[in-house]
Amino acid sequence: MQKVTLGISGMTCGGCVKSVSRVLDAMDGVAKADVSLEDRCAVVDYDPAKLGVEQLKRAIVEAGYEITS
Numbered sequence: 001m002q003k004v005t006l007g008i009s010g011m012t013c014g015g016c017v018k019s020v021s022r023v024l025d026a027m028d029g030v031a032k033a034d035v036s037l038e039d040r041c042a043v044v045d046y047d048p049a050k051l052g053v054e055q056l057k058r059a060i061v062e063a064g065y066e067i068t069s
Contacts, residue, residue, distance in 0.1 A: 001045050001046065002046060002047075002048050003043065003044065003045050003046075004043075004053050005041050005042070005043050005044075005069075006042045006044065006053075006060065006067055006069065007040060007067065007068035007069035008035075008040055008042055008066065008067060008068065009040060009065065009068050010065040010066050011035075011040065011065060012037075016037065016065070017035045017036070017037050019063055020035045020042060020063060021035045023059050023062075023063045024042060024044055024056065024059065024060070027051060027055070027056070028051070029049075029050025030044060030046050030051075031047065032045040033045075041069075042060070
């Protein structure tokens with residue numbers, strides 16, 4: 001497993017956090033996704049043999065949010 005922290009902009013409420021969490025948790029290869037509205041980021045534990053950081057970023061963008069880092 002690897003861990004990556006992705007900065008996210010556009011989250012404004014707990015519903016946004018749940019939306020991003022749901023998208024990430026549904027991805028094959030994601031073991032855990034901790035999304036924080038306060039810190040404006042997601043810390044994701046994932047299996048690099050199954051997916052990469054770019055796929056994680058793309059899923060967040062497709063959910064309607066922006067990646068800041």
